[in-house]
Amino acid sequence: MFNLINVGYEDIVNDELEELYLLRKKTFKDRLDWRVSCIGDREFDQYDNKNTHYLLGCYEGDLICSVRFINMNHPNMITGPFNEFFDYSAPEDHRLMESSRFFVDKQRVKSLTDTKLPFCHLLFLGMVNYARSIGKKGILTVCSKSMYIILKRSGWIIKIESIGMSEKNEPVYLLNLGIDDKSQENLMKYIKRHHYCEDDYLKKWPLHL
Secondary structure, eight states, rough: EEEEEETEEETTTTTHHHHHHHHHHIIIIIIIIOOEEHHHHHOOTSSSSEEEEEEEEETEEEEEEEEEOOOOOTTOOOTTTTTTGOOOOOOOTTTEEEEEEEEEEEHHHHHSSOOOOOHHHHHHHHHHHHHHHHTTTTTEEEEEEEHHHHHHHHTTEEEEEEEOOOTTOOOOEEEEEEOOOHHHHHHHHHTTSSOOOHHHHHHHHHHHO
C-alpha cells in the first residue's frame, strides 16, 4: 500500500525525520551534487523549522518520496538563497506555498518489483490535493530545466514566473504550479495510464492507494 500524508516539523517523530534527512542527503548531495548543508550523512538547513510541513510518501512502510512546504509569508528558499537567481519579487502571501526538497528515492523504487506505481506523479498530485485541502491558491517552486520538462509532460498547468542562472551557470526556472481542477484532472489521467484507480480515491487527501 502507498500512503501520502502531511506532517508538520514539530509533529514528525525523530526516526522519520532522521530517515528523511538521510534520503535527502543521498539525493541532493550524493547524486545531484547540490550545494547543500550536511552534517554527517544527514541533509537539513535553516528552513527545516516550525514553519515547515512535509509530504511523506511511504510504500509498505518505507519512505519513498517527499517534498517540503513553507508558506510564502515565512522565510523560504525563494526569498533567501534563490533570490539572486531571478528578476522577481516574491509575494509574501500566506495563501501561496513554496515547495522545495522534492525527491523520489531512485534506489528504493528500483528495488520494488511488485509495483509500477508512478511515485513521482503521485507526489505531484499529492501536492495539488494537499494545497487544495488547506485553502491555498498556488505553489511556487524553483527547478532545473530537466525537472521543468517532467512537470510539463505530466500535464500540470504551470506558469513560468522567471528564468535565471544558478551558481553552476545552468538555467533554473521559477514556476507557479496550478492547483486548479484541470491540473488535478491531467495528473490523474497520467497516473491512471500506469495504475488504474477510481477518481474519487485520487482526489482525496491524504492519499491512500
